[in-house]
Amino acid sequence: MKLSLKIWRQDSFDSEGSMISYQLDDVSVNMSFLEMLDLLNETLVQKGERVIEFDHDCREGICGQCGMMINGRAHGPLSNTTTCQLHMRSFKDGDTIYVEPFRATAFPIVRDLKVDRKGFDHIIQAGGFITASTGQPPEANSILISHQVTEAAFDAAACIGCGACVATCKNSSAALFTSAKITHLALLPQGKLEAAGRVISMVDQMDAEGFGHCSNTEACEVECPQEISVLHIARMNYEYNKALVFKT
Amino acid sequence: MKATTLQHKLWMSGTGLFMCFFLIIHLLGNLQLFLPPERAREQFNWYSHLLAGNIIIEIVAYVLYASIIGHTVYAILITRKNAGANGTKYAYDKRGAASVWYSRNMGLLGTIIFLFLIIHFKDFWYQYKFTNLPLDAKGNKDLYTIVVKAYQQLWYVLVYEVALIALGFHLLHGFFSAARTLGVFHPKYVKWIKILGWIYTLVITLGFMAMPVFVYLNSLS
Structure with a gap:
């Protein structure tokens, strides 16, 4: 599937951030959301750009690291699911997906999608x-x-x-x-x-x-x-x- | 101990529940408006006079004024703290999918109710307390005529209906939320609170909504 991604990029806590658009082809429906971001990061590495930073650890839904806002919902469109347990089959070919860090004054942004909890x-x-x-x-x-x-x-x-x-x-x-x-x-x-x-x-x-x-x-x-x-x-x-x- | 959030909510809960209690008395008293016009005039004016002269009602009234002011002041404090707690706005926000709209808009509903209360106090409370109203046959101040005249105007009835719908949604969330703040956590009682909240809200809202409509329709015939 092909996706348009709009992802929050921010260098550090005190720098200005903005939503940046990316295009990603060849996304498998079986990928988890984090694997899709890995794929995007590989293309960025190949282009020599800084990768998108996001927190993740166990990738099996039990560590609580991979928090992000996906299409305006915490951990994406499914209820009671971590981001790593969200799979691309929850999206449609040609979708535009907005990805932002969790936002709260008490959760300052470290970089991109990483927040300090x-x-x-x-x-x-x-x-x-x-x-x-x-x-x-x-x-x-x-x-x-x-x-x-x-x-x-x-x-x-x-x-x-x-x-x-x-x-x-x-x-x-x-x-x-x-x-x-x-x-x-x-x-x-x-x-x-x-x-x-x-x-x-x-x-x-x-x-x-x-x-x-x-x-x-x-x-x-x-x-x-x-x-x-x-x-x-x-x-x-x-x-x-x-x-x-x-x-x- | 410096906890502010939970204590502020306790004030909201206490003042809110007192106003909930007041609304029951207010509704019961106003049921007299449904009597046939002549009976209603006599009864309603007598009842108003009874309330105005009673020291216990006087005390309750002052607690009510304090509750309205307290509820408003704490609402502003809470809203300011919450605005500070929210970071940068989300560029794309669909968080609303996870909760009901009226639970997220208590401030807006409360503002509508507050604006309505200004009209409500000015037209009835102020008139009764601070102006020389004509007396009825029994020598009581004729508040009934003021009420009926007000509700004979369609726009006035509509303002009331809109404000009362706002009140209904405010009560629906507020009653249940107040119980949560007080710490009702057992699933058995939580279920009853939810049912009670619905019954309370429907009775109060529909009861008050019926009054202006009843008087307006009566005035047409």
Whole structure:
């Protein structure tokens, strides 16, 4: 298939960027979106031009690196899919495809389609952990946790931090990401002890990074590759309100 | 603790839900407009007088004014923070496919409602509180005549209908969103909140929309 591509090119954080047009022939429908970009980059190398930089790692939908806006949607036209799991059969011959980086003030552009998602790391560093004694690993069954709770906590822990929730949010809110970690730890007995302090620290950090408010449009859940439920946001609000009232 | 986002939303939720509560009382009271004209005049004016003289209603009214102002001020603060959080605009933006339009346009709907409230307050609230209205047979201020005269104009009825549709969509998202902000996370209650939100929105919106139309059609016959 033949494609017209309009791709955001930007040299560095503080340089001006713009959409540049490329033409690409001989694209196979079986290629993943990233393989199509690899093909384009090969043609650029042959021409002696700088390649288009984009983040990617596992290419099997579990690492959360390959975030980009494709035709105005986070990770492209499919719901709940990473960019690497999007294949060219989702497009038609002769299509024009717009490719842009995830945009948010808290996600500064490093180059082209690469953004800096350190803001997420800072949120995790602010409280996305438990305090435990070091030394010998404890006996695994000393704290009993019901199957239902472990499953629910794991559903929240499945977040891969790709940033699609922020990119698709009209307010660039990191509520889904932050709440997934808060829920994950608040559900488990090891995490419950520090739940109140954690939710306050993590929400404070989320604000400090410059993410916006959650308007409950629920667009994040639609785009999330891990189908993280927006109800985690409600639970974050619950944990936060509880902390406001009871935390000393 | 310096968290602003969630606390701002809590203010939005609290003031919004108070106004939701007020709308129920407002709707119930105004149902008297559906009575036969002469009965309606007497009842409605009596009811208005009752409200105007009651200290509890007075307190509720001040909380209501504070809610309207608070809801507006926090909406502006939130919108400004969100505008700052959004980076460069997308050159090609189809993000709307992932959510419903009214959930993304609460600010716009709210602005329509706010403009409507200016008209609404000026024509009824201000008239009743700060002008010398003629009295009805029972000696109560004749607010009923003011209301009926207003709704006899087609353009005025249309302004109300448009504003009330905006209110309907605002309530539909706002009621549910407020519950989320308060932390209703259990799927069982989330489902009930959604159903309750729809019922509430339909009753309030259609109820208020029917009043100007009813009075207008009555005036034709």
